[in-house]
Amino acid sequence: MSAAPETHTALKTLRSRLAELADLDAIAMLLEWHQLVMMPAQGGEARGHQLAALARIAHKLATAEGIGECLESLNGADLDELEHDMVRVARRDWERARQIPSELAAEIARASADGQEVWQQARAQDDFAMFAPALERNLALARERGACLAEQDQSAYEALLSDYDYGLTVVELKRVLDGLAEELPALIEDAERHTPVRPLAVPEDAQRAAVAGILRLLGVEDSSWRIDVSTHPFTTWMGRGDSRITTRYIDGDVESLLSSLHEYGHALYERQIDPALERTNLGTGTSMSIHESQSKLWENHVARNAAFAQAMAGELAGGGFEVSGEDLHASLVGVKRSPIRVSADPLTYPLHIVARFELERALIDGELAVADLPEAWRETMRRLLGIEIDSDVQGCLQDVHWSAGAFGYFPSYALGCLIAAQLWKALQDEVGSQDENLAAGRVEPIQRWLGEHVHRYGRRLDTMELVERATGKPLGIEAFLHYVAPLAGR
């Protein structure tokens, strides 16, 4: 006997519920984009209420008995591969969501909106004490959330990690981060001599023109993209035809060239997901580390590529700033220990993450008090990178994440660097060196390979399986060490 009619009905109902949840996710992303890019400052309180209402409603819908009933009647049903994945991930999401009380979910959303608002002010005034109560509130809520999600003897922190990277364990994470902490310091020391920083003072206007020109080379056009400015660059997507990246322009710097390609990598991932997954639970990036691997691939392996520097130099020239490809490249790869994560070179960058991983774990575990964070930050940066932090703006106030309640997010940046390097090696092994294409600003082969091996799957594959399928190897640090070795003259 076939259960086909019941299966058909249950699938249809499930699909329409998942589509509604996807729509609400997109709305929440718009509200958040809007808060950071467009909103008048006094709109924060109302926006907090609105995000809370949305989170409460989404949580109610995500945990509805109706979904459980669909899942139950789909138990053992005859499904095709796509349906099977949809149901598998729906079951996972439903069970996780059922562990969080509605009111907690709403309060977290409210605290996140409030926290980001206060953080912007505190950062502007370099006033950690102003920010501390919001951080305290976010931490308490994150601990509560972690406790709800934790399985058996899992720590709250590990439970929070799985928000961003499902299935990632603290043990695995420590394995790779410890590996980096062991290998990188010696390389950094050599690289600071072999590949010193060579600043390039590009006027803001030329940066703007070049960023627009480079993104155009990459296929960014007005009818389905927006490029805006925000304090902290980020990416938002609201459907295949609506990608937004933000950047920031610091006069006399080149950071915007890197950060705009970084954000482009995030956006391209979402755009190249199989259209069949749109408005299902599988239609977004699978994890934060895979997402960051996409941004880091474009930042480290394209924007910092010596050949692509020639194409970028051409765009800068179009913006009225003459520079050789060699000099531009040199300005983008110099190694120097510095306090700011987002402007760190690719070699010191992972140690910024090791620091945050240590600190946020201690904050969540209650081993570090909020009041002691500024000093602990200074101490950690001294120990790992050997540098002194002069102010909290250069220290623990620099990133938006904790203000938004995102704990367990930072590690994905380091994993992203490792995965990017491993993917870039696999890509060039398969389709050949991209130097010639990149020198001419041609990126279609890269877009195509990533679409085929990474993007199209959406959430159908989790991080580790995806890495192994795309690269033929489990996640490791070798490809990354191979990528950074030349910086140290090795």
Added chain:
Amino acid sequence: MSAAPETHTALKTLRSRLAELADLDAIAMLLEWHQLVMMPAQGGEARGHQLAALARIAHKLATAEGIGECLESLNGADLDELEHDMVRVARRDWERARQIPSELAAEIARASADGQEVWQQARAQDDFAMFAPALERNLALARERGACLAEQDQSAYEALLSDYDYGLTVVELKRVLDGLAEELPALIEDAERHTPVRPLAVPEDAQRAAVAGILRLLGVEDSSWRIDVSTHPFTTWMGRGDSRITTRYIDGDVESLLSSLHEYGHALYERQIDPALERTNLGTGTSMSIHESQSKLWENHVARNAAFAQAMAGELAGGGFEVSGEDLHASLVGVKRSPIRVSADPLTYPLHIVARFELERALIDGELAVADLPEAWRETMRRLLGIEIDSDVQGCLQDVHWSAGAFGYFPSYALGCLIAAQLWKALQDEVGSQDENLAAGRVEPIQRWLGEHVHRYGRRLDTMELVERATGKPLGIEAFLHYVAPLAGR
């Protein structure tokens, strides 16, 4: 026996449900603002899904049994005046919302988003045929909605009117519109001679500077306002600390001075509602005609005031454009029959509304086919205003309303003109002529009087009662005729 504990619980539950609905309304406004001001064109389809999901959810929450239960247990309860109004209006809204099936509400939202998207393209290409299917779909849905809402022998059109102006009847509406259609043509003929159009070619830059400067005089500052550009100027509010107005700048014109004050009037209304009503069902403007009276008051009685022209001329001078207050004023009040509603002078304006009132009633009633609309538009404008329409962009493609599914909205513009004139007279009768203040750019007495007599009530008073309380008279056309008489030299 007192029912106090039950009353308290029911009120608390009701309040939290109404707050959630207010939050969802604000979110929908943001999405709509965003679609018209910020969204890449290809984002339209996804945005349609998102608005539909939001409308479906809001409709489900607005019609929830839970609200009905609260209302039932509040029947005959001992309530203070504010609570009484809240419950009274909640009952009205709940009953109306229960008459609309969820799927219809969602489909209307989707059609509205799609329609606006198509309209923007059709308008850009002057291609009515491209727009016709979307209009057909909006009409069919509006008819269906009207049929759901209609009481007894009420027409679908009259039922739709009450979306915008609760309690307004076609009979009342015809009374005032017929009065205008009777009085205005003779005045227009005289006015075209006595107050001819005197164009003033203000460069776009000077307009931008002046609009910013004038709005600053009126209290507009960055921390709680946004001023953006869109095809059709409009206003959005998302809480007391977040008002947005849009305008458009036509090089060599002065329309932006009028339209920005028009939109300011809408925004000020929402900002001055009693804070105690925030996030309740009473915390927004009471009706579209009162809303339009606020925009028209600032457009007709402030921006077109000879004294205020001196202050505006000062701001234009700041933007590098020298003009006397007299010449600026003359450029803002000239009378000339023309095809475009939003740029019409105050005297011909109401006849544009009479035309739309006739046409949309015929469309909804099925007496006019969509395919015949362009020709019917031409004929109506010929009959009422004696002018020839050369293209649909100058005709039935000029306004956004029907593309968004808003039928029954236009009449509120004409009522707004009448109410504005009646309020302005009452204001000056009470606090004296504002000429001296306006010449100096001082508008606090106007803001205060409007706050006290109109704004603070939110939805506590319906249109006709509000007009009568604020002005001491029922709605009529006398004050408006008195306002326009000088244009005709009378």
